[in-house]
Amino acid sequence: MSGAARSRVGLAVVVAAVALLPALESDFQRGLDSDAVIIALLVLSVVVLTGFVGQISFCQYSFAAIGAFTVGALMDGHGWSFWLALPVGVAAAVLTGVLVGIPALRLSGLLLAVLTIAVALFTDRFLLVTGTWDGFSGGAVPWHPERPSLLGAPLTGSYAYYLFVLAILCAAILVVWNLRTGKTGRVLRAVRDSELAAATVGLDVTAWKLAAFGLSAGLAGLAGALLAVRIGSVSPGSYDFLHSVQLTALATVMGVSTIASAPAAAIGTVFGPELLSGISVSSTWFPLLIGGTLIVQLVLVPEGAVVRTRNDIARLSRLLSARRGRDPAVAGASR
Amino acid sequence: MTALLDIAGVSKRYGGVLALDGVSFRVDRGRIKGLIGPNGAGKTSLFNCVCGVLRVDGGHIRYAGRDLHGLRPHRRARMGIARTFQTLELFRELTVLENLMVPVDARSPRGMLADALRLPRARFEEHRADERARALLHFLGIADVAGVRGGDLPIGIQRRVELGRALALRPTLLLLDEPAAGLDSRETADLAGVLSRIRERFGTTMLLVDHDMSLVMRVCDDIAVLDYGRLIAEGPPERIREDPTVVRAYLGESAA
Numbered sequence: 262m263s264g265a266a267r268s269r270v271g272l273a274v275v276v277a278a279v280a281l282l283p284a285l286e287s288d289f290q291r292g293l294d295s296d297a298v299i300i301a302l303l304v305l306s307v308v309v310l311t312g313f314v315g316q317i318s319f320c321q322y323s324f325a326a327i328g329a330f331t332v333g334a335l336m337d338g339h340g341w342s343f344w345l346a347l348p349v350g351v352a353a354a355v356l357t358g359v360l361v362g363i364p365a366l367r368l369s370g371l372l373l374a375v376l377t378i379a380v381a382l383f384t385d386r387f388l389l390v391t392g393t394w395d396g397f398s399g400g401a402v403p404w405h406p407e408r409p410s411l412l413g414a415p416l417t418g419s420y421a422y423y424l425f426v427l428a429i430l431c432a433a434i435l436v437v438w439n440l441r442t443g444k445t446g447r448v449l450r451a452v453r454d455s456e457l458a459a460a461t462v463g464l465d466v467t468a469w470k471l472a473a474f475g476l477s478a479g480l481a482g483l484a485g486a487l488l489a490v491r492i493g494s495v496s497p498g499s500y501d502f503l504h505s506v507q508l509t510a511l512a513t514v515m516g517v518s519t520i521a522s523a524p525a526a527a528i529g530t531v532f533g534p535e536l537l538s539g540i541s542v543s544s545t546w547f548p549l550l551i552g553g554t555l556i557v558q559l560v561l562v563p564e565g566a567v568v569r570t571r572n573d574i575a576r577l578s579r580l581l582s583a584r585r586g587r588d589p590a591v592a593g594a595s596r
Numbered sequence: 597m598t599a600l601l602d603i604a605g606v607s608k609r610y611g612g613v614l615a616l617d618g619v620s621f622r623v624d625r626g627r628i629k630g631l632i633g634p635n636g637a638g639k640t641s642l643f644n645c646v647c648g649v650l651r652v653d654g655g656h657i658r659y660a661g662r663d664l665h666g667l668r669p670h671r672r673a674r675m676g677i678a679r680t681f682q683t684l685e686l687f688r689e690l691t692v693l694e695n696l697m698v699p700v701d702a703r704s705p706r707g708m709l710a711d712a713l714r715l716p717r718a719r720f721e722e723h724r725a726d727e728r729a730r731a732l733l734h735f736l737g738i739a740d741v742a743g744v745r746g747g748d749l750p751i752g753i754q755r756r757v758e759l760g761r762a763l764a765l766r767p768t769l770l771l772l773d774e775p776a777a778g779l780d781s782r783e784t785a786d787l788a789g790v791l792s793r794i795r796e797r798f799g800t801t802m803l804l805v806d807h808d809m810s811l812v813m814r815v816c817d818d819i820a821v822l823d824y825g826r827l828i829a830e831g832p833p834e835r836i837r838e839d840p841t842v843v844r845a846y847l848g849e850s851a852a
Contacts, residue, residue: 444721463703464698
């Protein structure tokens with residue numbers, strides 16, 4: 262079997278296992294699994310923005326909130342179907358992302374980080390506060406969007422909903438993978454390397470950066486909408502600034518340049534606190550643990566844990582195949 | 597003969613310093629024009645004005661009969677103006693092959709959707725960009741480094757890759773900013789050969805800035821000389837070599 266075919270089979274086995282194993286779990290555990298899948302979507306949005314174009318964002322949960330509250334308001338407030346509210350919610354997030362991207366065009370590094378923090382705080386402290394715009398935020402009573410059915414099958418069961426979000430995540434990963442390995446990925450990496458050179462070879466740097474912001478915010482908005490329906494209620498606390506910081510921190514620990522860090526960081530986010538309480542440490546220590554890991558990682562493994570591990574495995578397999586390849590050559594030489 | 601590039605009274609000011617002071621000259625189609633002058637004479641500023649990275653403060657730049665005023669760099673690039681950089685601006689994290697594919701990408705109208713869904717058109721254009729980039733790498737004699745990351749290459753090869761990236765745009769006008777800087781004499785001789793081959797094969801018009809007089813004198817049809825932002829001489833190489841104003845600008849008053 263060739264290397265590509267082998268990794269394809271391996272991937273299929275992993276996806277099948279991830280789809281089937283939760284069938285044995287409790288409803289509570291499946292709820293956590295769904296959370297992990299949704300957070301993987303959010304990490305994917307960080308990979309697109311930070312990993313592909315090198316733009317920093319601390320407001321991914323604000324984009325998620327736009328998706329979530331749009332879906333909540335349209336479904337609970339206006340009686341829309343989920344299937345109509347979802348694309349509108351995603352579109353609203355994309356639009357917000359592009360709007361944030363416009364001032365971001367002139368900023369990078371620290372100033373861009375500050376801008377996105379401002380956006381996150383604006384969302385937390387103003388937009389979603391009761392009294393500002395209750396038609397959007399729901400005011401004192403949070404929105405309660407109900408889970409939809411898909412082709413007649415209700416997604417109300419925890420396993421059905423888990424499979425639904427997992428399918429969406431797989432599709433999103435496939436799309437991002439295609440973009441990354443195609444022209445889009447190449448162009449975005451070129452823009453990250455040198456905007457000056459990119460412009461002089463004919464790339465509209467502005468348009469590509471805004472597209473990346475839009476795509477990233479759209480993914481986050483999609484995640485937000487799915488989370489709203491998964492919890493069944495939309496409240497500001499689930500989308501605050503600290504969530505965004507933790508998300509970006511974990512994505513960085515795993516390595517923002519690779520898609521594989523999306524599931525890895527998501528598993529860490531959801532099951533890390535569970536693990537801590539499992540060994541009878543309070544889960545409130547989890548953010549501290551992430552912070553500590555982040556410092557160690559930035560010093561020792563700046564490319565990220567997933568990237569390092571993958572490189573190590575690649576080097577090991579190269580080494581092994583080199584050794585295997587050398588033996589006949591040695592035999593040939595002695596002949 | 598028609599002028600491909602017509603620079604008419606171009607001025608550029610940085611604060612109180614006049615980097616370009618009413619510079620006028622033309623570059624005729626199919627010719628290689630040299631642009632020389634001491635450091636700080638305004639050569640790179642002029643390049644930046646032509647490719648749209650800088651805005652001119654006065655005068656006009658016409659390209660193929662069209663005023664470039666207000667056009668952003670990527671629009672000018674798509675009109676066929678390509679350049680290389682004195683301070684290398686390779687896409688360092690991209691492989692050499694990818695570096696040459698990006699300009700082909702830039703001219704293809706395919707958007708994210710075709711890419712995201714891997715439509716047949718995306719695959720076809722991917723293949724075409726790959727093919728065109730590889731053909732250029734062969735032409736430039738650097739096919740062996742196709743898979744190497746741009747930033748990992750020695751300076752000489754990086755300059756060659758930048759040249760390839762500019763050519764991948766299929767330019768009508770090629771602006772070369774000190775392509776021989778950091779090259780040894782053998783590499784420079786090599787470069788002169790490559791530039792002649794480019795003109796033969798693609799008919800590209802070139803504007804060449806360099807301090808290496810052997811290169812400039814050898815490949816250029818005529819030469820413009822800048823000093824303190826002003827055009828002080830223009831003509832064929834043999835005349836420029838003996839022009840007393842040029843000699844004075846280069847060697848200082850005492851030598852004249």
